Amino acid sequence: MAHPTLEDVAARAGVSRALVSLVMRGSPKVGKERREAVLKAADELGYRPNIMARGLAAGRTGMAGVLAADLHDPLFASVHDGLADEAARRGVRLLLASGGGRPARERAALGELLDLRLDGLLLAGPRIAAAEIERAAAGCPVAVVGRPVRSSRVDCVTGDDAAAMARAVTRLVELGHRRIACMDLGSGRPRVQQVFKAALAEAGLAPDQDVLWRPGGAATAVVAAGDATGTAALTTLHRAGLDVPGEVSLVVLGDAPGAEVNGVTTVAAPAAELGRLAMAALLDRIGDGGAAREGRRVTVPPVLAERATTGAITP
Amino acid sequence: MAHPTLEDVAARAGVSRALVSLVMRGSPKVGKERREAVLKAADELGYRPNIMARGLAAGRTGMAGVLAADLHDPLFASVHDGLADEAARRGVRLLLASGGGRPARERAALGELLDLRLDGLLLAGPRIAAAEIERAAAGCPVAVVGRPVRSSRVDCVTGDDAAAMARAVTRLVELGHRRIACMDLGSGRPRVQQVFKAALAEAGLAPDQDVLWRPGGAATAVVAAGDATGTAALTTLHRAGLDVPGEVSLVVLGDAPGAEVNGVTTVAAPAAELGRLAMAALLDRIGDGGAAREGRRVTVPPVLAERATTGAITP
């Protein structure tokens, strides 16, 4: 028998289907005798409950969906660690789908997840329009991580990139640096420079004539905006013959796996923690059973991991 | 109405449920008139088919499961690109689950995926025992990517690390290198050194007294076994004051995203292609409808991406 059903188990154990159902769900009100008979029969038959059928009948599945905007983003893997942890802790299974980095695909994946009628949906770094998220939330509990969404019925958990920038700068200032530059591979993003200038100002520093780092500049420290930029920064500094952290200190905003291996000092949102909080919010919302609670809005402060690319300035 | 059903649509359109079902699945044998009425009603109601119910009734879901051993492995994201592409091309939806890098979790995730009764299962780089994979394959079409599994009913698609090593070495030899060293952060893996020696021998070179790279050695080229090792190698070489590729050439086995950004020459299995082939094998198997075909075994040759860390030797 390829896939024995509840009925097969019942027949073999000589009991009714309902009894088997109770046993499978670990109900306490079944006699030890019969329970064991049922378990034995199920085991011998290699019985596995059909989740679809269960979900259909019960009206809930015990599963939550996770939509990853882009599997290539190493951040997602860390977020997922937190997500999975919290879900496991609360006995909820996770099903993932990927947006493949493209809004169109993401939209499609969202639709499929919605059609599965899972108990809830967690959107990780969604790139689709807020209105679409809102619409999804109308039919299913939704939480978002990694992107602020202002909506009454969506919980959302985010990091704080401005705070991260500020943390990087203040740390460098503590170390004695006064001429700090910023590096951004995705250059032209005005927000990065803006945030950088604000952080500088907050630390009581005036930006140099040029905010961005350039070889031969006077900067004694560099803040790299993003993981890719960070790796590139390291390479560039080395190529320029600069000793790190002897001559130049480097702080990277973001915490890709490579950073730890290479001993790069980083400031980043604690991804797993974001994930955990988002999942907690989602499960709470599911638990509330649609008590149209106000959307929870959580911002998590960044974490500094001081490794080997930063040092005190020694004139 | 939170989730209108087929029946609601039928009522609104003034037809029977069966007719709506036909329309929703795009059957050609429905009059234009009625079809449009149904579509209109469905749209107005915001109807979305319930996949669980559909799967239960139809006996197939139109979905395949993908079990990722470890989401942190950037390789998986690339494999998934290929997977998703092929699945989309053939009209199959994908549902992912993660093994979280731990065999125990992976086993659990496999069970959940199995319980969903999807049409097929794709295991990406599984770490669980071959026997467990075999067992899963008894109840559901299964294909494996990234790990060789010899089984009559499992298709599997893998890269070829020995060939990758050989490709790296022959390329370096073409460039004039004769003293080539190997670097392996996960040191102690005997297989790596063994494969390296074999590649050297094949290229007509004798290994130096010591196979592994060491600062101050005479090697003019280094092969780094793995992405992490590659990044570390680059840093180490730079720290040692060596010009790359002026004094030392570097080839990394593996193709993490950072490699391209940093212009590192790599040799790696074409991950997306592996994914595509594995998904194709799985869908073929599903299509065969359990015609206990012999397991397909595909090995894909590695690809050299020559970037900026390799150069001809100029004595």
Place this chain on the structure above:
DNA sequence: GTGAAAGCGCTAACAG
């Protein structure tokens, strides 16, 4: 073409 009837495998009242 179209509608009625019979499930898919399971859960959830409800009587015994």
Place this chain on the structure above:
DNA sequence: CTGTTAGCGCTTTCAC
């Protein structure tokens, strides 16, 4: 405690 009775939302014969 146990078995019976209805469905969950959809697909699928099979007559009309």
